[in-house]
Amino acid sequence: MPVFQTHTARLVRSVPLSEPTKHLEFEKEGVLRFGFVAGQWLSLKQARPDGEELTRAYSIASPPADDNHFALCLNRVQDGFMSNFLCEMKEGDEISCQGPFGDFILRPPLRDTIFIATGTGIAPFRSMLHWLLADPSRHQGRSFFLLFGSRTEKDIYYHQEFLQLADEHANFDYLPTLSRGGPEWKGLRGYVQEHVPGIVQGRAEMIAYICGLDKMIKANRDLLKGLGWDRKSIRYEKYD
Numbered sequence: 001m002p003v004f005q006t007h008t009a010r011l012v013r014s015v016p017l018s019e020p021t022k023h024l025e026f027e028k029e030g031v032l033r034f035g036f037v038a039g040q041w042l043s044l045k046q047a048r049p050d051g052e053e054l055t056r057a058y059s060i061a062s063p064p065a066d067d068n069h070f071a072l073c074l075n076r077v078q079d080g081f082m083s084n085f086l087c088e089m090k091e092g093d094e095i096s097c098q099g100p101f102g103d104f105i106l107r108p109p110l111r112d113t114i115f116i117a118t119g120t121g122i123a124p125f126r127s128m129l130h131w132l133l134a135d136p137s138r139h140q141g142r143s144f145f146l147l148f149g150s151r152t153e154k155d156i157y158y159h160q161e162f163l164q165l166a167d168e169h170a171n172f173d174y175l176p177t178l179s180r181g182g183p184e185w186k187g188l189r190g191y192v193q194e195h196v197p198g199i200v201q202g203r204a205e206m207i208a209y210i211c212g213l214d215k216m217i218k219a220n221r222d223l224l225k226g227l228g229w230d231r232k233s234i235r236y237e238k239y240d
């Protein structure tokens with residue numbers, strides 16, 4: 001079995017995104033630069049009060065940078081140990097981590113892309129989109145669609161940030177959709193899969209990246225396969 005190096009990460013900033021969800025920024029100790037590819041995840045380790053050591057995977061929510069910082073987007077899972085432990089961490093607290101791991105990354109050649117997420121499944125796409133759109137040689141003028149499903153307006157994490165990215169980049173369409181939007185909501189309504197056909201039909205050679213819980217991923221994979229997409233053009237990361 002391969003042995004992976006364990007690092008210590010210190011929480012430097014904790015920002016509530018909505019009631020059960022937090023954006024946590026860490027710095028990795030002992031390194032000047034933390035190298036990873038947008039879309040990868042970290043394995044976090046923590047002992048429970050009974051002594052059992054738990055590890056859980058968390059997608060990196062920030063783009064690769066020239067320093068030792070990274071961010072996570074965390075949802076409290078009812079009765080779950082790790083997600084609640086992380087959400088209760090205070091600035092200055094430390095946690096052990098290994099990684100980066102995973103191959104849910106943008107594969108060349110770059111194509112027009114639809115990113116489909118619900119909840120904290122937005123994390124790897126925040127990393128990918130900031131990384132891509134920061135440099136024309138990375139995005140190559142391709143078209144990117146972010147279809148982000150939430151219940152209500154307050155659950156749309158990083159909303160202002162994505163609105164601004166869409167404002168700055170004509171090739172990026174930001175499409176939040178609400179399953180329980182109030183009467184004042186002017187955007188899309190319903191589940192993400194209801195809007196996929198309208199985006200992808202009539203466009204050749206696209207690729208889809210899907211991230212979140214199993215049920216949503218399955219619904220979107222089935223839909224795309226039904227539209228004639230081949231398996232290699234549908235990439236996904238499952239959280240449960």
Ligand SMILES: Cc1cc2nc3c(=O)[nH]c(=O)nc-3n(C[C@H](O)[C@H](O)[C@H](O)COP(=O)(O)OP(=O)(O)OC[C@H]3O[C@@H](n4cnc5c(N)ncnc54)[C@H](O)[C@@H]3O)c2cc1C
Nearest residue numbers: 056057058059073074075077080081082083120123239240
């Ligand atoms: C590759 C990968 C990346 C991940 N990235 C993230 C991330 O960026 N942010 C994030 O919040 N989570 C992410 N997860 C989920 C995370 O690893 C944990 O499963 C989650 O935080 C629950 O851990 P826990 O110890 O609190 O609860 P557990 O005791 O492990 O789980 C309790 C129950 O909740 C279910 N469950 C697990 N995850 C969720 C969820 N997200 N929503 C609802 N129910 C769930 C489990 O199936 C289980 O039945 C990722 C998972 C994988 C495999």
